[in-house]
Amino acid sequence: xxxxxxxxxxxxxxxxxxxxxxxxxxxxxxxxxxxxxxxxxxxxxxxxxxxxxxxxxxxxxxxxxxxxxxxxxxxxxxxx
Numbered sequence: 001x002x003x004x005x006x007x008x009x010x011x012x013x014x015x016x017x018x019x020x021x022x023x024x025x026x027x028x029x030x031x032x033x034x035x036x037x038x039x040x041x042x043x044x045x046x047x048x049x050x051x052x053x054x055x056x057x058x059x060x061x062x063x064x065x066x067x068x069x070x071x072x073x074x075x076x077x078x079x080x
Contacts, residue, residue: 005044008038009073
């Protein structure tokens with residue numbers, strides 16, 4: 001199964017990379033852009049017997065390696 005994982009900083013956590021992108025976009029004339037937040041996107045192909053098994057393994061992977069649960073949130077989508 002294909003899994004798409006989206007990782008982003010929690011609300012309230014400073015995002016210097018997002019701020020730098022926001023400033024650069026405004027400098028380029030995109031003044032309507034506000035509050036840019038930078039994140040990570042990952043795609044994994046996972047072999048498992050069921051969607052529930054995949055979801056459990058993905059949560060484990062995110063909590064142990066792919067996201068820092070102290071400062072980051074994550075969500076994922078499982079495709080067949």
